Every structure is written in structure tokens, then in C-alpha cells.
Amino acid sequence: MPNKTILCPDKIHSVELIAPKTYRIDEAGIANCYLLIGDKKALLIDSGNGAGNLLETVQALTDLPVELVLTHRHCDHAGGRNNFKEYGFHKNDNHLVYRIESSKLASKSLCKGTGRDFVYTKKPFKAKKRLFKDTDIFELGGRIVRLMNVPGHTKGSVVFLDESTHLMFTGDDVNYWLWLQLPGCTSVKEWLPGAKKILSMMDEYKAYCGHNDGYISKEMVEELIKRGEEILAGKKGTPIGHGVLSYPDNNFQDHSVIWYKKVQ
Numbered sequence: 455m456p457n458k459t460i461l462c463p464d465k466i467h468s469v470e471l472i473a474p475k476t477y478r479i480d481e482a483g484i485a486n487c488y489l490l491i492g493d494k495k496a497l498l499i500d501s502g503n504g505a506g507n508l509l510e511t512v513q514a515l516t517d518l519p520v521e522l523v524l525t526h527r528h529c530d531h532a533g534g535r536n537n538f539k540e541y542g543f544h545k546n547d548n549h550l551v552y553r554i555e556s557s558k559l560a561s562k563s564l565c566k567g568t569g570r571d572f573v574y575t576k577k578p579f580k581a582k583k584r585l586f587k588d589t590d591i592f593e594l595g596g597r598i599v600r601l602m603n604v605p606g607h608t609k610g611s612v613v614f615l616d617e618s619t620h621l622m623f624t625g626d627d628v629n630y631w632l633w634l635q636l637p638g639c640t641s642v643k644e645w646l647p648g649a650k651k652i653l654s655m656m657d658e659y660k661a662y663c664g665h666n667d668g669y670i671s672k673e674m675v676e677e678l679i680k681r682g683e684e685i686l687a688g689k690k691g692t693p694i695g696h697g698v699l700s701y702p703d704n705n706f707q708d709h710s711v712i713w714y715k716k717v718q
């Protein structure tokens with residue numbers, strides 16, 4: 455497959471080859487999933503919000519058994535879980551607040567909220583949850599993926615590290631639009647050490663996040679960290695046109711929205 459985006463038959467998902475046997479699956483600009491294919495099985499990182507036919511999209515890319523894992527338990531990453539019999543997420547996301555935020559109702563409202571022609575589609579299974587431990591390793595056959603719990607966006611947010619391609623998948627912990635204002639989100643103070651840990655690994659690992667075009671550069675993460683530190687120092691963010699926008703929301707004390715929009 456050429457290294458370009460191809461629209462799938464459901465007209466919702468598009469697929470981009472980002473490394474050998476590694477695909478970014480974009481659910482109509484709502485969120486990204488990533489499919490990592492080994493010799494024996496494949497790992498699907500996140501499942502989108504649940505529009506279109508994710509299962510068909512994945513099966514067009516691999517015949518191997520697929521294990522679904524989540525970077526965190528929010529509806530735009532967990533909404534497609536019932537395409538599979540089981541799904542895994544970190545034990546620290548096993549709380550009521552995240553159950554609500556990853557519910558079918560949340561996915562349906564998000565579909566509606568886009569104002570576009572999306573519907574939450576019917577799924578074949580009712581996926582059973584499996585909780586990760588910090589030591590979990592995913593052996594795909596000739597390819598090993600590790601996880602690292604980085605409390606950030608949610609308490610159980612994890613980053614997946616792929617040894618073979620030196621890619622890491624950061625979910626929403628560092629992305630273009632960092633949200634820390636939802637119930638259950640960590641504070642900026644709790645988020646910062648994890649973001650710095652991710653930054654320290656970015657010479658070795660290229661980072662792909664849960665939204666937009668996926669790739670997130672070291673400079674962007676540095677900028678996010680800078681914004682976070684400014685918020686903690688009491689500085690109020692200022693929207694700057696279509697460039698970088700940082701906006702701490704005082705209604706949430708130190709829980710803030712940091713909107714980081716790539717300068718075009």
C-alpha cells in the first residue's frame with residue numbers, strides 16, 4: 455500500500471501507512487486508531503467513536519487475530535470497542551467517571567455534536583474489559599509493544615511503545631488539543647511530569663497522537679509543556695488568532711484546557 459491516505463468503503467475511515475506494517479486509521483477526523491501488525495497477531499490501539507465499520511476496515515488490513523487496547527477510556531477512543539470480543543485499558547481508568555465518559559450515550563452525543571452526517575453504528579459484540587498492569591507487554595510475533603502509564607489526560611492514560619518501529623502512541627496525553635477540563639481528568643500539575651517523560655523519549659521514539667494528522671513533533675510537546683508551566687505560574691492564556699491558543703479556564707481551578715493549534 456502506498457504511503458498515502460485511502461478512504462475505506464464505509465466512507466468514514468481512511469487509512470495511512472505510517473511505518474512498515476503500521477497503519478493510522480482516521481475516523482472521519484474525529485479520532486485516530488493505530489493498527490500494528492506482527493507475525494502472529496495485530497494490536498489495535500484505540501477504536502474511535504464508533505461511526506462507520508471499523509471491523510471491516512481492520513479486516514481489510516490483516517487476517518490475523520486482533521487485540522484491542524485503549525490509550526484511555528473516553529468515548530472517542532473506546533466507542534468502537536464492541537466490534538471486538540474484548541478490550542483492554544489501564545486499571546486506573548476503571549472508575550465510574552470513565553465508564554460514563556466512554557458510554558454508548560457519550561459516543562452517540564459526540565456523533566451528533568459534530569453536526570455532520572455521522573451515526574453511531576450497531577456493533578456485533580459486547581466487549582469484555584481486561585485491565586492492564588504496568589508490566590504488560592504485547593508480543594505480536596517478531597514485534598513487541600510495551601506500555602507506560604502516564605497519568606495525564608485521564609488517570610489511566612497509557613503510551614504504547616513499539617520497539618520495532620520506534621514509534622510511540624500517546625493518545626490524548628500529548629496532542630494538538632489537550633483537554634484537562636473534563637471530570638476525571640488530571641490537573642495540569644499532575645499532567646506535567648508525564649508530558650516531560652514523553653518529551654524525554656522523543657529522540658528515540660516518534661510520537662503519534664489520538665487526533666488530527668497523528669504525528670506530533672518534539673517542538674509541539676515542548677510548547678504544550680511551556681503553556682502548562684505558564685498556567686501553573688498563574689499566567690492567563692491568550693488566544694492568538696489561528697496560531698497557538700492557550701486558555702486556562704478558571705472555573706476549573708488548575709484544571710485547564712490547553713488548546714494547541716498547529717501554526718499553518
Ligand SMILES: [Zn+2]
Nearest residue numbers: 526528607626
Ligand atoms: Zn480523551
